[in-house]
Amino acid sequence: GDYTGPYRPxxxxxxxxxxxxxxNGLFKDNNGxxxxxxxxxxxxxxxxxxxxxxATSPDLYHWTNQxxxxxxxxxxxxxxxxxxxxxxxxxxxxFPNTTEGVVAIYTLNTPTKxxxxxxxxxxxxxxxxxxSGNPVLDVNSNQFRDPKVIRYDDTWVMVIAFxxxxxxxxxxxxxxxxxxxxxxxxxxxxxxxxYECPNLVSLPISNSSETGWVLTISVNPGAPLGGSITxxxxxxxNGTHFKPHDGATRLSNFAKDDYxxxxxxxxxxxxxxxxxxxxxNTVPTASEGWRSAxxxxxxxxxxxxxxxxxxxxxxxxxxxxxLSQQLSFTQNLANTSTEASFNNGxxxxxxxxxxxxxxxxxxxxxxxxxxxxxxxxxVKGGYILAGSTPYTAWLDxxxxxxxxxxxxTDKFSVSQVSPAKRITGVMDRSxxxxxxxxxxxxxxxxxxxxxxxxxxxxxxxxxxEGAQITFSAWEIQDxxx
Ligand code: FRU
Numbered sequence: 363g364d365y366t367g368p369y370r371p372x373x374x375x376x377x378x379x380x381x382x383x384x385x386n387g388l389f390k391d392n393n394g395x396x397x398x399x400x401x402x403x404x405x406x407x408x409x410x411x412x413x414x415x416x417a418t419s420p421d422l423y424h425w426t427n428q429x430x431x432x433x434x435x436x437x438x439x440x441x442x443x444x445x446x447x448x449x450x451x452x453x454x455x456x457f458p459n460t461t462e463g464v465v466a467i468y469t470l471n472t473p474t475k476x477x478x479x480x481x482x483x484x485x486x487x488x489x490x491x492x493x494s495g496n497p498v499l500d501v502n503s504n505q506f507r508d509p510k511v512i513r514y515d516d517t518w519v520m521v522i523a524f525x526x527x528x529x530x531x532x533x534x535x536x537x538x539x540x541x542x543x544x545x546x547x548x549x550x551x552x553x554x555x556x557y558e559c560p561n562l563v564s565l566p567i568s569n570s571s572e573t574g575w576v577l578t579i580s581v582n583p584g585a586p587l588g589g590s591i592t593x594x595x596x597x598x599x600n601g602t603h604f605k606p607h608d609g610a611t612r613l614s615n616f617a618k619d620d621y622x623x624x625x626x627x628x629x630x631x632x633x634x635x636x637x638x639x640x641x642x643n644t645v646p647t648a649s650e651g652w653r654s655a656x657x658x659x660x661x662x663x664x665x666x667x668x669x670x671x672x673x674x675x676x677x678x679x680x681x682x683x684x685l686s687q688q689l690s691f692t693q694n695l696a697n698t699s700t701e702a703s704f705n706n707g708x709x710x711x712x713x714x715x716x717x718x719x720x721x722x723x724x725x726x727x728x729x730x731x732x733x734x735x736x737x738x739x740x741v742k743g744g745y746i747l748a749g750s751t752p753y754t755a756w757l758d759x760x761x762x763x764x765x766x767x768x769x770x771t772d773k774f775s776v777s778q779v780s781p782a783k784r785i786t787g788v789m790d791r792s793x794x795x796x797x798x799x800x801x802x803x804x805x806x807x808x809x810x811x812x813x814x815x816x817x818x819x820x821x822x823x824x825x826x827e828g829a830q831i832t833f834s835a836w837e838i839q840d841x842x843x
Pocket of ligand 1: 383384412442443444469507508558559622
Protein backbone atom coordinates (compact mmCIF):
# COMPACT_ATOMS: atom_id res chain seq x y z
CA GLY A 363 0.00 0.00 0.00
CA ASP A 364 0.96 3.61 -0.58
CA TYR A 365 0.58 5.34 2.77
CA THR A 366 2.00 8.71 1.73
CA GLY A 367 -1.28 10.53 1.03
CA PRO A 368 -1.97 13.50 3.31
CA TYR A 369 -5.25 12.01 4.60
CA ARG A 370 -3.54 8.77 5.65
CA PRO A 371 -3.56 8.34 9.44
CA UNK A 372 -0.09 7.61 10.82
CA UNK A 373 -1.01 5.57 13.89
CA UNK A 374 -4.59 4.51 13.13
CA UNK A 375 -4.88 1.48 10.84
CA UNK A 376 -6.14 2.02 7.30
CA UNK A 377 -6.19 -0.58 4.48
CA UNK A 378 -3.49 -0.77 1.77
CA UNK A 379 -6.07 0.29 -0.85
CA UNK A 380 -9.80 -0.05 -1.46
CA UNK A 381 -12.60 0.12 1.09
CA UNK A 382 -12.60 -1.11 4.68
CA UNK A 383 -15.36 -1.33 7.26
CA UNK A 384 -15.87 -3.41 10.43
CA UNK A 385 -12.97 -4.99 12.34
CA ASN A 386 -13.46 -8.77 12.32
CA GLY A 387 -11.96 -11.87 13.93
CA LEU A 388 -9.76 -9.99 16.40
CA PHE A 389 -7.46 -12.27 18.40
CA LYS A 390 -4.02 -12.38 19.98
CA ASP A 391 -1.94 -15.43 19.10
CA ASN A 392 0.31 -17.46 21.41
CA ASN A 393 3.39 -15.53 20.27
CA GLY A 394 1.79 -12.27 21.37
CA UNK A 395 0.98 -11.08 17.85
CA UNK A 396 -2.33 -9.26 17.46
CA UNK A 397 -4.42 -10.27 14.45
CA UNK A 398 -7.00 -8.01 12.93
CA UNK A 399 -9.24 -8.93 10.02
CA UNK A 400 -11.62 -6.46 8.51
CA UNK A 401 -14.49 -6.09 6.08
CA UNK A 402 -12.67 -5.38 2.86
CA UNK A 403 -13.43 -4.49 -0.72
CA UNK A 404 -10.02 -4.80 -2.39
CA UNK A 405 -11.32 -3.77 -5.82
CA UNK A 406 -13.16 -0.50 -5.17
CA UNK A 407 -13.30 2.42 -2.73
CA UNK A 408 -16.95 1.81 -1.82
CA UNK A 409 -18.51 -0.98 0.27
CA UNK A 410 -19.24 -4.24 -1.58
CA UNK A 411 -17.48 -7.44 -2.68
CA UNK A 412 -16.76 -8.17 1.01
CA UNK A 413 -13.60 -10.13 1.86
CA UNK A 414 -11.71 -10.42 5.14
CA UNK A 415 -8.55 -8.32 4.86
CA UNK A 416 -5.85 -9.12 7.42
CA ALA A 417 -3.14 -7.24 9.32
CA THR A 418 -0.88 -8.18 12.25
CA SER A 419 0.84 -6.12 14.91
CA PRO A 420 3.13 -6.51 17.93
CA ASP A 421 1.67 -3.46 19.73
CA LEU A 422 -1.72 -2.67 18.08
CA TYR A 423 -0.20 0.40 16.36
CA HIS A 424 2.51 -0.85 13.99
CA TRP A 425 0.59 -3.01 11.51
CA THR A 426 1.86 -5.31 8.79
CA ASN A 427 -0.56 -5.93 5.96
CA GLN A 428 -1.08 -9.65 5.31
CA UNK A 429 -2.64 -11.41 2.33
CA UNK A 430 -6.45 -11.43 2.24
CA UNK A 431 -7.66 -14.16 4.61
CA UNK A 432 -11.21 -14.96 3.44
CA UNK A 433 -12.61 -14.71 -0.08
CA UNK A 434 -16.27 -14.85 -1.14
CA UNK A 435 -17.04 -18.11 -2.99
CA UNK A 436 -18.56 -16.32 -6.00
CA UNK A 437 -19.29 -12.85 -7.35
CA UNK A 438 -22.78 -12.56 -5.85
CA UNK A 439 -21.82 -13.38 -2.28
CA UNK A 440 -19.82 -11.61 0.41
CA UNK A 441 -17.93 -12.67 3.53
CA UNK A 442 -19.59 -10.43 6.10
CA UNK A 443 -18.61 -9.66 9.66
CA UNK A 444 -17.71 -12.21 12.29
CA UNK A 445 -15.21 -13.24 14.89
CA UNK A 446 -12.38 -15.70 15.54
CA UNK A 447 -11.53 -18.03 18.41
CA UNK A 448 -8.52 -20.05 19.47
CA UNK A 449 -9.18 -23.77 19.82
CA UNK A 450 -6.14 -25.25 21.63
CA UNK A 451 -8.18 -28.20 22.96
CA UNK A 452 -9.48 -29.12 19.52
CA UNK A 453 -13.15 -28.87 20.53
CA UNK A 454 -13.95 -28.43 16.85
CA UNK A 455 -12.12 -31.55 15.69
CA UNK A 456 -10.34 -29.47 13.01
CA PHE A 457 -7.00 -29.62 14.79
CA PRO A 458 -5.85 -33.14 15.66
CA ASN A 459 -2.15 -32.17 15.40
CA THR A 460 -1.86 -28.62 16.69
CA THR A 461 -2.73 -26.46 19.67
CA GLU A 462 -2.47 -23.33 17.48
CA GLY A 463 -5.82 -23.76 15.74
CA VAL A 464 -7.87 -20.69 14.87
CA VAL A 465 -11.50 -20.80 13.77
CA ALA A 466 -13.24 -17.89 12.03
CA ILE A 467 -17.02 -17.69 12.39
CA TYR A 468 -18.60 -15.28 9.89
CA THR A 469 -21.72 -14.50 7.91
CA LEU A 470 -21.94 -15.54 4.28
CA ASN A 471 -24.15 -12.99 2.57
CA THR A 472 -25.90 -14.22 -0.59
CA PRO A 473 -28.70 -12.60 -2.62
CA THR A 474 -31.29 -14.68 -0.74
CA LYS A 475 -29.88 -15.44 2.72
CA UNK A 476 -27.41 -14.69 5.47
CA UNK A 477 -25.98 -17.87 6.99
CA UNK A 478 -23.17 -18.52 9.46
CA UNK A 479 -20.04 -20.33 8.32
CA UNK A 480 -16.74 -21.56 9.71
CA UNK A 481 -13.23 -21.49 8.27
CA UNK A 482 -10.25 -22.96 10.10
CA UNK A 483 -6.56 -22.17 10.09
CA UNK A 484 -3.60 -24.44 10.88
CA UNK A 485 -1.02 -21.67 10.52
CA UNK A 486 -2.16 -19.30 13.26
CA UNK A 487 -4.61 -17.26 11.21
CA UNK A 488 -2.74 -16.51 7.98
CA UNK A 489 -4.61 -18.92 5.69
CA UNK A 490 -8.05 -20.48 6.17
CA UNK A 491 -9.98 -23.45 4.81
CA UNK A 492 -13.78 -23.15 4.67
CA UNK A 493 -15.50 -25.98 6.59
CA SER A 494 -17.05 -28.55 4.25
CA GLY A 495 -20.17 -28.73 6.44
CA ASN A 496 -21.04 -25.04 6.02
CA PRO A 497 -23.34 -23.36 6.83
CA VAL A 498 -23.38 -24.13 10.55
CA LEU A 499 -26.35 -21.88 11.26
CA ASP A 500 -29.15 -21.13 8.82
CA VAL A 501 -32.52 -19.75 9.95
CA ASN A 502 -33.71 -18.87 6.45
CA SER A 503 -33.30 -15.16 6.96
CA ASN A 504 -31.64 -12.46 4.92
CA GLN A 505 -31.14 -10.30 8.03
CA PHE A 506 -29.20 -12.62 10.36
CA ARG A 507 -25.57 -11.75 10.80
CA ASP A 508 -22.34 -10.84 12.58
CA PRO A 509 -21.66 -13.81 14.92
CA LYS A 510 -19.34 -12.99 17.82
CA VAL A 511 -18.19 -16.12 19.65
CA ILE A 512 -16.71 -16.24 23.15
CA ARG A 513 -15.69 -18.97 25.56
CA TYR A 514 -17.83 -19.32 28.71
CA ASP A 515 -16.71 -22.11 31.06
CA ASP A 516 -16.56 -25.15 28.76
CA THR A 517 -18.96 -23.85 26.15
CA TRP A 518 -18.86 -21.67 23.07
CA VAL A 519 -21.36 -18.83 23.17
CA MET A 520 -22.43 -16.82 20.12
CA VAL A 521 -24.22 -13.49 20.05
CA ILE A 522 -25.71 -12.63 16.68
CA ALA A 523 -28.07 -10.00 15.24
CA PHE A 524 -31.50 -10.63 13.79
CA UNK A 525 -30.85 -7.23 12.30
CA UNK A 526 -34.28 -5.95 11.30
CA UNK A 527 -36.16 -7.60 14.18
CA UNK A 528 -34.16 -5.76 16.88
CA UNK A 529 -33.21 -9.10 18.36
CA UNK A 530 -29.83 -10.31 19.59
CA UNK A 531 -29.80 -14.10 19.65
CA UNK A 532 -27.62 -16.12 22.01
CA UNK A 533 -26.58 -19.59 20.86
CA UNK A 534 -24.35 -22.21 22.49
CA UNK A 535 -22.18 -25.00 21.11
CA UNK A 536 -19.64 -27.55 22.29
CA UNK A 537 -17.81 -27.86 18.93
CA UNK A 538 -18.55 -24.62 16.99
CA UNK A 539 -20.36 -26.74 14.39
CA UNK A 540 -23.71 -27.46 16.05
CA UNK A 541 -25.44 -24.51 17.64
CA UNK A 542 -28.47 -24.48 19.97
CA UNK A 543 -30.56 -21.42 20.50
CA UNK A 544 -30.38 -20.35 24.17
CA UNK A 545 -32.20 -17.01 24.43
CA UNK A 546 -33.10 -13.73 22.77
CA UNK A 547 -32.78 -10.18 23.95
CA UNK A 548 -34.94 -7.80 21.99
CA UNK A 549 -35.82 -4.15 21.60
CA UNK A 550 -33.37 -2.85 24.16
CA UNK A 551 -33.38 0.90 24.28
CA UNK A 552 -32.10 2.57 21.15
CA UNK A 553 -33.52 0.77 18.11
CA UNK A 554 -32.42 2.70 15.06
CA UNK A 555 -33.32 0.82 11.88
CA UNK A 556 -31.13 -2.28 12.28
CA TYR A 557 -29.08 -4.04 14.95
CA GLU A 558 -25.62 -5.15 13.84
CA CYS A 559 -22.34 -6.52 15.20
CA PRO A 560 -23.26 -7.48 18.79
CA ASN A 561 -20.42 -8.23 21.21
CA LEU A 562 -20.63 -9.87 24.62
CA VAL A 563 -17.57 -9.46 26.79
CA SER A 564 -16.39 -9.87 30.34
CA LEU A 565 -14.53 -6.74 31.47
CA PRO A 566 -12.52 -5.97 34.60
CA ILE A 567 -14.26 -3.73 37.11
CA SER A 568 -12.11 -0.71 38.00
CA ASN A 569 -10.40 -0.85 41.37
CA SER A 570 -11.54 -4.38 42.01
CA SER A 571 -10.57 -7.92 41.15
CA GLU A 572 -14.09 -8.65 39.87
CA THR A 573 -15.36 -8.69 36.33
CA GLY A 574 -18.70 -7.71 34.82
CA TRP A 575 -20.48 -8.30 31.52
CA VAL A 576 -21.14 -5.87 28.71
CA LEU A 577 -23.27 -6.31 25.62
CA THR A 578 -22.64 -3.88 22.76
CA ILE A 579 -25.02 -3.41 19.84
CA SER A 580 -24.24 -1.37 16.77
CA VAL A 581 -27.23 0.47 15.35
CA ASN A 582 -27.50 1.59 11.74
CA PRO A 583 -28.98 3.73 10.41
CA GLY A 584 -31.01 5.73 12.88
CA ALA A 585 -28.37 6.82 15.41
CA PRO A 586 -29.49 9.87 17.44
CA LEU A 587 -26.89 11.98 15.63
CA GLY A 588 -27.62 10.34 12.27
CA GLY A 589 -26.19 7.27 10.58
CA SER A 590 -24.49 4.66 12.74
CA ILE A 591 -23.41 4.37 16.38
CA THR A 592 -22.79 1.72 19.03
CA UNK A 593 -24.74 1.41 22.28
CA UNK A 594 -23.77 -0.76 25.23
CA UNK A 595 -25.33 -2.36 28.29
CA UNK A 596 -23.63 -3.56 31.42
CA UNK A 597 -25.43 -6.53 32.91
CA UNK A 598 -25.42 -10.10 34.06
CA UNK A 599 -24.70 -13.16 31.94
CA ASN A 600 -25.11 -16.75 33.13
CA GLY A 601 -23.97 -18.63 30.04
CA THR A 602 -27.34 -18.54 28.29
CA HIS A 603 -29.11 -15.30 29.23
CA PHE A 604 -28.03 -11.68 29.39
CA LYS A 605 -29.87 -9.21 31.61
CA PRO A 606 -28.97 -5.50 31.58
CA HIS A 607 -28.59 -3.85 35.00
CA ASP A 608 -30.89 -1.03 33.95
CA GLY A 609 -32.88 0.20 30.98
CA ALA A 610 -30.66 3.11 30.02
CA THR A 611 -29.10 3.69 26.62
CA ARG A 612 -25.41 4.49 26.75
CA LEU A 613 -23.47 5.33 23.64
CA SER A 614 -19.84 4.37 23.25
CA ASN A 615 -18.89 7.65 21.57
CA PHE A 616 -20.19 11.22 21.63
CA ALA A 617 -19.21 11.93 18.01
CA LYS A 618 -20.19 10.00 14.88
CA ASP A 619 -17.19 7.99 13.72
CA ASP A 620 -17.02 4.90 15.89
CA TYR A 621 -19.01 1.89 14.77
CA UNK A 622 -19.10 -1.91 14.79
CA UNK A 623 -16.37 -2.14 17.44
CA UNK A 624 -15.17 -5.62 18.30
CA UNK A 625 -13.35 -7.07 21.32
CA UNK A 626 -10.32 -9.29 20.85
CA UNK A 627 -11.02 -12.92 21.70
CA UNK A 628 -10.79 -13.34 25.47
CA UNK A 629 -9.34 -9.84 26.02
CA UNK A 630 -10.82 -6.56 27.29
CA UNK A 631 -9.20 -4.84 24.28
CA UNK A 632 -11.27 -3.45 21.41
CA UNK A 633 -11.03 -1.61 18.09
CA UNK A 634 -13.84 0.18 16.26
CA UNK A 635 -14.40 1.26 12.69
CA UNK A 636 -13.79 5.02 12.62
CA UNK A 637 -16.46 5.95 10.13
CA UNK A 638 -20.20 6.28 9.67
CA UNK A 639 -22.44 4.57 7.10
CA UNK A 640 -24.11 7.95 6.57
CA UNK A 641 -21.17 9.19 4.48
CA UNK A 642 -18.40 6.57 4.44
CA ASN A 643 -18.83 5.81 0.72
CA THR A 644 -18.23 9.43 -0.30
CA VAL A 645 -15.38 10.71 1.91
CA PRO A 646 -12.53 12.38 -0.06
CA THR A 647 -9.79 9.90 0.84
CA ALA A 648 -10.81 8.03 -2.33
CA SER A 649 -8.48 10.42 -4.17
CA GLU A 650 -5.69 8.54 -2.37
CA GLY A 651 -7.15 5.14 -3.29
CA TRP A 652 -8.55 4.10 0.08
CA ARG A 653 -11.48 4.68 2.43
CA SER A 654 -11.85 4.26 6.19
CA ALA A 655 -9.57 3.79 9.18
CA UNK A 656 -9.94 2.01 12.51
CA UNK A 657 -10.13 3.73 15.91
CA UNK A 658 -7.20 3.55 18.28
CA UNK A 659 -7.03 0.31 20.25
CA UNK A 660 -8.74 0.58 23.63
CA UNK A 661 -8.43 -1.13 26.98
CA UNK A 662 -11.89 -1.34 28.46
CA UNK A 663 -13.21 -1.63 31.98
CA UNK A 664 -16.40 -1.12 33.94
CA UNK A 665 -17.02 1.42 36.62
CA UNK A 666 -19.86 1.64 39.10
CA UNK A 667 -20.74 5.33 39.05
CA UNK A 668 -23.41 5.03 41.78
CA UNK A 669 -26.70 6.67 40.91
CA UNK A 670 -25.87 6.67 37.18
CA UNK A 671 -25.20 2.96 37.17
CA UNK A 672 -22.47 1.03 35.35
CA UNK A 673 -20.46 2.71 32.65
CA UNK A 674 -17.80 1.42 30.30
CA UNK A 675 -14.45 3.20 30.32
CA UNK A 676 -12.45 2.99 27.09
CA UNK A 677 -8.86 3.92 27.79
CA UNK A 678 -6.37 4.31 24.94
CA UNK A 679 -4.17 1.22 24.82
CA UNK A 680 -0.54 1.92 25.87
CA UNK A 681 0.54 4.79 23.60
CA UNK A 682 4.26 4.59 24.34
CA UNK A 683 5.06 2.85 21.00
CA UNK A 684 3.64 5.77 18.99
CA LEU A 685 5.18 8.76 20.76
CA SER A 686 7.99 10.51 18.96
CA GLN A 687 9.72 13.68 20.22
CA GLN A 688 8.06 15.82 22.86
CA LEU A 689 6.86 19.20 21.58
CA SER A 690 7.77 22.44 23.30
CA PHE A 691 4.56 23.75 24.76
CA THR A 692 4.16 25.67 28.01
CA GLN A 693 3.60 23.04 30.67
CA ASN A 694 1.55 25.04 33.12
CA LEU A 695 -1.57 25.93 31.21
CA ALA A 696 -3.62 27.69 33.93
CA ASN A 697 -5.17 30.84 32.43
CA THR A 698 -2.71 31.01 29.59
CA SER A 699 -2.22 29.88 26.02
CA THR A 700 0.49 27.95 24.22
CA GLU A 701 1.12 26.87 20.63
CA ALA A 702 3.50 24.79 18.55
CA SER A 703 3.78 23.07 15.19
CA PHE A 704 3.94 19.39 14.35
CA ASN A 705 4.30 17.25 11.22
CA ASN A 706 2.75 13.77 11.27
CA GLY A 707 0.30 14.21 14.08
CA UNK A 708 0.09 15.01 17.74
CA UNK A 709 -0.74 13.29 21.02
CA UNK A 710 -1.57 15.53 23.98
CA UNK A 711 -2.10 14.84 27.64
CA UNK A 712 -3.65 17.35 30.00
CA UNK A 713 -4.14 16.92 33.74
CA UNK A 714 -6.46 19.17 35.68
CA UNK A 715 -6.49 19.66 39.45
CA UNK A 716 -8.57 22.08 41.47
CA UNK A 717 -8.19 23.26 45.05
CA UNK A 718 -10.64 21.61 47.42
CA UNK A 719 -12.88 24.64 47.87
CA UNK A 720 -13.33 26.23 44.52
CA UNK A 721 -15.37 29.13 43.19
CA UNK A 722 -15.51 29.41 39.48
CA UNK A 723 -16.18 32.53 37.51
CA UNK A 724 -19.27 32.12 35.37
CA UNK A 725 -17.45 30.52 32.46
CA UNK A 726 -14.17 28.69 32.77
CA UNK A 727 -12.94 26.65 29.86
CA UNK A 728 -10.18 24.98 27.94
CA UNK A 729 -10.10 25.46 24.17
CA UNK A 730 -7.88 24.07 21.47
CA UNK A 731 -7.47 24.55 17.74
CA UNK A 732 -5.64 22.52 15.13
CA UNK A 733 -5.04 24.61 12.04
CA UNK A 734 -3.56 24.28 8.58
CA UNK A 735 -0.52 26.20 7.45
CA UNK A 736 -2.07 28.37 4.76
CA UNK A 737 -5.75 27.63 4.01
CA UNK A 738 -7.27 29.00 7.22
CA UNK A 739 -9.02 25.70 7.97
CA UNK A 740 -9.22 24.36 11.51
CA VAL A 741 -10.58 21.69 13.83
CA LYS A 742 -11.57 22.88 17.29
CA GLY A 743 -12.46 21.39 20.61
CA GLY A 744 -12.58 22.13 24.26
CA TYR A 745 -13.93 21.50 27.69
CA ILE A 746 -16.30 23.78 29.58
CA LEU A 747 -15.38 23.69 33.25
CA ALA A 748 -18.02 26.07 34.63
CA GLY A 749 -21.02 28.02 33.40
CA SER A 750 -24.55 27.00 32.50
CA THR A 751 -23.37 23.75 30.86
CA PRO A 752 -20.45 22.71 33.04
CA TYR A 753 -18.23 19.65 32.52
CA THR A 754 -18.92 19.54 28.81
CA ALA A 755 -16.52 18.31 26.15
CA TRP A 756 -17.09 19.52 22.60
CA LEU A 757 -15.65 19.09 19.12
CA ASP A 758 -16.13 21.09 15.93
CA UNK A 759 -14.99 20.07 12.45
CA UNK A 760 -17.03 22.77 10.72
CA UNK A 761 -14.09 24.88 9.57
CA UNK A 762 -12.64 22.26 7.25
CA UNK A 763 -13.50 22.33 3.56
CA UNK A 764 -12.38 18.99 2.09
CA UNK A 765 -15.78 17.29 2.42
CA UNK A 766 -19.44 18.15 2.61
CA UNK A 767 -22.39 15.81 3.00
CA UNK A 768 -25.79 16.19 4.71
CA UNK A 769 -24.96 13.64 7.43
CA UNK A 770 -21.40 14.90 7.92
CA THR A 771 -22.48 17.16 10.75
CA ASP A 772 -20.02 19.51 12.42
CA LYS A 773 -20.41 19.76 16.15
CA PHE A 774 -20.55 17.23 18.98
CA SER A 775 -20.69 17.58 22.73
CA VAL A 776 -21.20 15.55 25.87
CA SER A 777 -21.65 16.52 29.51
CA GLN A 778 -20.25 14.83 32.59
CA VAL A 779 -21.44 14.94 36.22
CA SER A 780 -18.13 16.24 37.58
CA PRO A 781 -15.19 18.10 36.07
CA ALA A 782 -12.70 16.15 33.98
CA LYS A 783 -9.39 15.37 35.63
CA ARG A 784 -7.55 14.31 32.50
CA ILE A 785 -8.00 14.88 28.78
CA THR A 786 -5.90 13.18 26.13
CA GLY A 787 -6.23 13.46 22.38
CA VAL A 788 -4.69 12.28 19.14
CA MET A 789 -4.73 14.27 15.93
CA ASP A 790 -3.83 11.87 13.15
CA ARG A 791 -4.32 13.59 9.77
CA SER A 792 -7.94 12.74 8.86
CA UNK A 793 -8.91 11.45 12.28
CA UNK A 794 -9.10 13.08 15.69
CA UNK A 795 -9.90 11.27 18.93
CA UNK A 796 -10.37 12.72 22.40
CA UNK A 797 -10.41 10.61 25.57
CA UNK A 798 -11.79 12.39 28.63
CA UNK A 799 -10.93 10.92 32.04
CA UNK A 800 -9.07 7.97 30.53
CA UNK A 801 -11.98 7.07 28.29
CA UNK A 802 -14.99 7.69 30.53
CA UNK A 803 -16.05 9.79 27.55
CA UNK A 804 -14.66 9.29 24.03
CA UNK A 805 -15.09 11.36 20.86
CA UNK A 806 -13.92 10.02 17.48
CA UNK A 807 -14.20 12.39 14.56
CA UNK A 808 -13.10 12.15 10.93
CA UNK A 809 -11.79 15.47 9.60
CA UNK A 810 -11.00 16.43 6.02
CA UNK A 811 -9.04 19.67 5.73
CA UNK A 812 -7.67 20.33 2.23
CA UNK A 813 -4.17 20.62 3.71
CA UNK A 814 -2.74 18.81 6.76
CA UNK A 815 -3.37 20.32 10.20
CA UNK A 816 0.08 21.15 11.56
CA UNK A 817 -0.41 23.87 14.14
CA UNK A 818 -1.86 23.38 17.62
CA UNK A 819 -3.00 26.13 19.99
CA UNK A 820 -4.44 25.44 23.42
CA UNK A 821 -5.57 27.80 26.15
CA UNK A 822 -7.52 27.93 29.40
CA UNK A 823 -9.29 30.92 30.86
CA UNK A 824 -11.25 32.10 33.91
CA UNK A 825 -9.96 29.27 36.06
CA UNK A 826 -10.31 29.62 39.83
CA GLU A 827 -7.40 30.52 42.09
CA GLY A 828 -5.19 27.51 42.68
CA ALA A 829 -6.28 25.52 39.62
CA GLN A 830 -3.47 23.56 38.05
CA ILE A 831 -3.41 22.41 34.47
CA THR A 832 -0.36 20.55 33.29
CA PHE A 833 0.00 19.99 29.60
CA SER A 834 2.37 18.02 27.41
CA ALA A 835 2.30 16.89 23.81
CA TRP A 836 4.32 14.68 21.52
CA GLU A 837 4.76 14.33 17.82
CA ILE A 838 3.38 10.90 16.86
CA GLN A 839 5.36 8.43 14.82
CA ASP A 840 4.63 7.62 11.23
CA UNK A 841 4.08 3.89 11.71
CA UNK A 842 4.02 3.39 7.92
CA UNK A 843 7.37 5.07 7.22
C1 FRU B 1 -21.86 -3.37 9.84
C2 FRU B 1 -22.21 -4.31 8.70
C3 FRU B 1 -22.46 -5.70 9.22
C4 FRU B 1 -22.15 -6.54 8.03
C5 FRU B 1 -21.01 -5.80 7.39
C6 FRU B 1 -20.98 -5.90 5.89
O1 FRU B 1 -21.12 -2.26 9.48
O2 FRU B 1 -23.33 -3.80 8.00
O3 FRU B 1 -23.76 -5.89 9.74
O4 FRU B 1 -21.79 -7.85 8.37
O5 FRU B 1 -21.14 -4.45 7.77
O6 FRU B 1 -19.82 -5.33 5.38
